[in-house]
Amino acid sequence: MSSQLNQAGVTLIELLVVITIATILMAIGVPSYKYVTTSNRVANEINALLADMQFARYEAVKEGLTVQVCPVAAFTPPTTPPTACAASATWSTGWIVLSNAAATGGTPIVLRRQLPFSNFNSQDTLTNTSPTAPTAPISFNREGFAGLTANVRFSLYDPNSISSYTRCLIIGMSGDLSTAQAGATVWGTTCS
Numbered sequence: 001m002s003s004q005l006n007q008a009g010v011t012l013i014e015l016l017v018v019i020t021i022a023t024i025l026m027a028i029g030v031p032s033y034k035y036v037t038t039s040n041r042v043a044n045e046i047n048a049l050l051a052d053m054q055f056a057r058y059e060a061v062k063e064g065l066t067v068q069v070c071p072v073a074a075f076t077p078p079t080t081p082p083t084a085c086a087a088s089a090t091w092s093t094g095w096i097v098l099s100n101a102a103a104t105g106g107t108p109i110v111l112r113r114q115l116p117f118s119n120f121n122s123q124d125t126l127t128n129t130s131p132t133a134p135t136a137p138i139s140f141n142r143e144g145f146a147g148l149t150a151n152v153r154f155s156l157y158d159p160n161s162i163s164s165y166t167r168c169l170i171i172g173m174s175g176d177l178s179t180a181q182a183g184a185t186v187w188g189t190t191c192s
Contacts, residue, residue, distance in 0.1 A: 038158055038165050045117060045124055046156045046167040046179055049091070052112055053138065053169070053177050056097045059111060060140035065100040067111070070137030072096055074116055083110050089134035091126040091154065092117045098137075123159040128152065129192075138171060146175035151189040166191065 010018075053069055060067040070085035074093040083096070097112040117124050128134040132150045140146055151172055158165040166182035168191035180191040
């Protein structure tokens with residue numbers, strides 16, 4: 001009586017082929033994953049500003065008061081968050097939506113607050129890149145108009161300033177809002 005041993009398993013050649021295929025798939029997939037995550041992050045950041053601008057415009061119309069959106073000085077929670085506008089063209093440090101100070105007894109009320117991007121482990125930069133009054137707050141009146149003399153462009157850049165990740169928020173002179181990718185033109189203003 002002879003007994004045969006049946007061995008199950010893989011050979012070294014089969015293992016190397018599987019490792020090679022997995023390496024090739026990773027080399028293809030990782031850059032795509034990085035593009036998707038970075039693209040989603042910058043889209044979410046510009047959409048946060050868009051949402052707060054839309055909220056400010058809605059509140060101005062609803063309450064019949066002027067509502068402002070402006071950048072704030074950098075702060076690190078849990079310190080007391082700023083309640084006043086900073087004279088800056090950089091909005092990466094966060095922003096606030098303020099009610100009209102004159103209508104509330106001289107003290108503006110903070111309706112919304114956006115934390116700095118650094119709190120979300122982001123090194124993206126959001127800047128008002130308009131040539132006209134880049135440090136002025138954006139104010140919406142009770143009719144929902146921004147009362148601007150020219151379109152305002154906010155440009156959001158990733159840490160490496162790669163144009164395929166660049167997003168813009170463009171505010172029209174009447175207060176209309178639109179987002180765009182790098183190279184797109186909205187109301188005569190090009191996202192760059």
